[in-house]
Amino acid sequence: MKKLMLCTLFVATWSIAALADGAISIADPQVRLVPPGTPNTGVFLVMRNGGDKDVKLIKAESPAAKSVELHTVIEEGGMKKMRPVPSIAIRAKGEAVLKPGDYHVMLIGLNKPLQEGDSVPLTLRFDDGSSQSLQAPVRQIAMPMAAPTAMPMK
Numbered sequence: 001m002k003k004l005m006l007c008t009l010f011v012a013t014w015s016i017a018a019l020a021d022g023a024i025s026i027a028d029p030q031v032r033l034v035p036p037g038t039p040n041t042g043v044f045l046v047m048r049n050g051g052d053k054d055v056k057l058i059k060a061e062s063p064a065a066k067s068v069e070l071h072t073v074i075e076e077g078g079m080k081k082m083r084p085v086p087s088i089a090i091r092a093k094g095e096a097v098l099k100p101g102d103y104h105v106m107l108i109g110l111n112k113p114l115q116e117g118d119s120v121p122l123t124l125r126f127d128d129g130s131s132q133s134l135q136a137p138v139r140q141i142a143m144p145m146a147a148p149t150a151m152p153m154k
Contacts, residue, residue, distance in 0.1 A: 023050050023051065024047055024048065024049055024050075024051075024055060024090060024124075024126060024130065024132065025047070025048045025050065026045055026046070026047055026048075026124070026132055026134055027045065027046040027047075027048065028044075028045055028046055029043065029044070029045040029122065029134055029135075029136035029137070030043070030044050030045070030136055030137055030138075030139045030141060031043050031044075031107070031114065031118075031120045031136045031137065031138045031139070032044070032100070032138075032139070032140075032141045033114060033115075033116050033138050033139060033140045033141070034114065036113045037113070038110075039108070039109055039110055040065075040106060040107060040108045040109070040110065041106075041107050041110065041114065042071075042100065042104040042105065042106060042107070042141075043060070043062075043098070043104060043105035043106075043107060043120070043122060043136055044098045044099050044100065044104055044105075044141065045098050045105075045136070046095055046096070046097050046098070047088075047090045047095060047096045047098070047124075048090070048094075048095040049090040049091060049092055049093065049094055049095065049096075050093070051092055051093075052092050052093070053092050053128070054089060054090065054091050054092050055089075055090045055092075055126050055127060055128050055130075056087040056088065056089050056090065056126065056127040057070065057087060057088040057090065057096070057124055057125070057126055058070075058086070058087045058125055058126060058127050059124075059125040060105045060122060060123065060124050060125070061122070061123045061125070062107060062120060062121055062122045062123070063111070063121060064107055064110060064111055064112075064114075064120045064121065065107035065108055065109050065110050065111060066108060066109030066111065067108040067109055068105060068106065068107055068108070068122075069084045069105070069106045069108060070084065070085050070086070070087065070088055070103070070105060070106075071083060071084055071085060071103070071104055071105070071106045072085050072088075072102065072103050072104075073101050073102055073104075080101070082106070084106075085103070087127065088103050100141060100142075105122070107120070114138045115138065116138055116139060116140060117137065117138065118137070118138040119135040119136065119137050119138070120135065120136045120137075120138060121133065121134075121135055121136075122134055122135070122136050
């Protein structure tokens with residue numbers, strides 16, 4: 001009986017350690033509250049990679065929108081523009097922060113207006129075959145301020 005208990009304890013401990021080693025953890029998911037009639041919004045969160053291998057977020061899905069895309073913000077011709085990206089890297093033992101003005105998930109063509117306090121279901125899919133489903137609360141999120149530009153003095 002003792003052998004069986006010890007064997008079970010060993011297998012359970014090893015399984016938990018193996019799962020924890022490669023696990024991507026998600027922190028602070030939130031969806032930007034937008035005015036009624038606005039068809040698109042952003043999702044922001046932090047992804048932490050506790051494993052020894054880099055992992056990429058390759059897809060996001062949500063029934064809250066007609067389309068869901070991974071995006072980043074680039075500066076082009078003095079203007080900031082959003083652009084789709086094929087993936088977002090999460091380095092081994094590191095993190096990727098999805099935030100306004102940087103990498104984020106776009107919900108395009110919202111199926112209904114969102115209200116503060118609503119919760120949006122989201123599934124994240126990674127290149128290692130894993131996925132995570134979560135609920136992201138809708139919140140008011142301030143946009144980052146643009147850097148001031150110098151104005152010529154006359």
